[in-house]
Amino acid sequence: MRDKELLSEIIISDSTSLMNAMRKMDEIGRKLLIVVKDARFLSLISLGDIQRAIIKNIDLNLPVSVISRKINIIGNPENSTDEIRQMMVSIRAEFLPIIDPKGNIVKVYFWNDFFDTHSIANKVPLINKVIIMAGGLGTRVQPFTNVIPKPLLPVNGRSFLEEIIHRFAFYSIKDFYISINYKADLIKFYMNSLNLPFNINFFTEETPRGTIGSVAGLKGCFNEPFFVSNCDILIDTDYSEIVNYHTLNKFDITLVAAVLSNKSEYGTLTTGEMGELISLEEKPNINYKINTGMYLIEPGLIDLIPTEGIFHVTDLIELVKNKGGRVGVFPVSERSWRDYGTLNAFINQTIKNS
Numbered sequence: 001m002r003d004k005e006l007l008s009e010i011i012i013s014d015s016t017s018l019m020n021a022m023r024k025m026d027e028i029g030r031k032l033l034i035v036v037k038d039a040r041f042l043s044l045i046s047l048g049d050i051q052r053a054i055i056k057n058i059d060l061n062l063p064v065s066v067i068s069r070k071i072n073i074i075g076n077p078e079n080s081t082d083e084i085r086q087m088m089v090s091i092r093a094e095f096l097p098i099i100d101p102k103g104n105i106v107k108v109y110f111w112n113d114f115f116d117t118h119s120i121a122n123k124v125p126l127i128n129k130v131i132i133m134a135g136g137l138g139t140r141v142q143p144f145t146n147v148i149p150k151p152l153l154p155v156n157g158r159s160f161l162e163e164i165i166h167r168f169a170f171y172s173i174k175d176f177y178i179s180i181n182y183k184a185d186l187i188k189f190y191m192n193s194l195n196l197p198f199n200i201n202f203f204t205e206e207t208p209r210g211t212i213g214s215v216a217g218l219k220g221c222f223n224e225p226f227f228v229s230n231c232d233i234l235i236d237t238d239y240s241e242i243v244n245y246h247t248l249n250k251f252d253i254t255l256v257a258a259v260l261s262n263k264s265e266y267g268t269l270t271t272g273e274m275g276e277l278i279s280l281e282e283k284p285n286i287n288y289k290i291n292t293g294m295y296l297i298e299p300g301l302i303d304l305i306p307t308e309g310i311f312h313v314t315d316l317i318e319l320v321k322n323k324g325g326r327v328g329v330f331p332v333s334e335r336s337w338r339d340y341g342t343l344n345a346f347i348n349q350t351i352k353n354s
Helices: 002-009 018-028 047-055 081-091 160-169 184-193 213-218 239-248 299-304 313-322 343-353
Strands: 011-013 032-037 040-046 095-099 105-110 129-134 175-180 199-204 226-230 233-235 253-263 268-271 277-281 285-297 327-333 337-339
Touching: 002 011, 002 105, 011 018, 018 032, 018 047, 018 253, 018 327, 032 105, 040 047, 040 095, 047 327, 081 095, 129 160, 129 213, 160 175, 160 233, 175 184, 175 213, 184 199, 199 213, 213 299, 226 233, 233 285, 239 253, 239 285, 239 327, 253 313, 285 299, 285 327, 285 337, 299 313, 313 327
Parallel strands: 011 032, 129 175, 129 226, 175 199, 253 327
Antiparallel strands: 032 040, 095 105, 226 285, 233 337, 253 285, 268 277
16 A cells, blocks of 8 residues: 555656646655556656746746656666666666556556665765854844854754754765854854764854855965855755866855745736737746855855955855856745744744644
């Protein structure tokens, strides 16, 4: 019975929209789905496939069939268990469907049928350092932050800082730089008392410097791209994919963006040059991207950050763009981004995780 339930979870129709496919992945906690047409196997679709479609500005209301893979690695009933296992290792697949000559799904082998569930991730993102911006006053999360600084508020049974550090440490990153200001001594005392097996360096933001201004004090500390993360957001995605996307496209900055979708309360109109109606759509789904607060930045850009005054990451992005640099946007699904930055968001997310 459980096998049938698992199979039904990972199957979608070829008419399913890209946005709904991504939502389904969020709901079941997977990054791969089977696409069927008339109950027959058609293709596989991964979160990476959808992310690449988003990067190409393909309309997420279109069906998944518009980006169906030309090559699908699948098994057949003649394959031995060892052959299936080797195929899964070669592509690090969450699962591998076994398809007969008529397109019927005979069986699905899952990664944890053969391996430790956690071993599927690529733990080497090819960078070593992370900056966590934890110097804010946390006014949007008052009254909690009247007592506890926001970086030490609890999430998943530990503080924000610990949770963020452990997520990066999963990819073998060990060097962390933490910007502090409000209740700085308390943050340092707490983090030092944990005796974490990482190199944790604190740098103090004496006066408010904006979302990235204090990083100017780290000039000379980096010779490779580094992550910057707000201290009140969590990103659930494969960080090595962000690094690969950034590196392959030779971006100066890559910002991580969450893809959101809202249904319009009104019908929308498209008109021509003289006001003639071209199309009318009744209460469409409107898809858009928002900045999550995580970035991958080339080391030379620290030189562009002034040593005094307010300076936000948006100012840095504008400088890079004005100088002809390249800024990438790496999309993640709505549920892959969790924002704890306001009182309501913190309470709602805490309730969801309880």
